[in-house]
Amino acid sequence: MEHTIISYSHVNIFQGKNIVLSDVNFELQQGEFVYLIGKTGAGKSSFIKTLYGEVAVREGEASVVGYDLKKLKKKDIPYLR
Numbered sequence: 001m002e003h004t005i006i007s008y009s010h011v012n013i014f015q016g017k018n019i020v021l022s023d024v025n026f027e028l029q030q031g032e033f034v035y036l037i038g039k040t041g042a043g044k045s046s047f048i049k050t051l052y053g054e055v056a057v058r059e060g061e062a063s064v065v066g067y068d069l070k071k072l073k074k075k076d077i078p079y080l081r
Contacts, residue, residue, distance in 0.1 A: 003030040004063075006051065011060030013046050020046040024060070053077040 006028040012036050013021040018081040021043040028034060051064055055073055062069040067080050 004028070005030055005032075005065055007061070007063050009061040010020055011050075011062050013043065013050055013055065015046055015055070025064060052081050 004027060007028065008024050011021075011024040012019055013024060024047065036044050036048070046055055050057050050062065050069060052070070056072075057069040060070075064080060067076065072080065075077040
């Protein structure tokens, strides 16, 4: 039985006012293993920071283990992490 752990749909990731990644679509199912690779400055760290609430998701739809990252409250970040 597959269970979605991470789901990103049409997400734009910003650092301040600057867009770092645009139209990110990604899904990870329970049991899958992935590598995130790319050149320096490609947005890998910014993407990862959205996964644990360090960088807010402002545009698109994103969830990690059932937490809606657009609606994530600061008090819930420790539970996500």
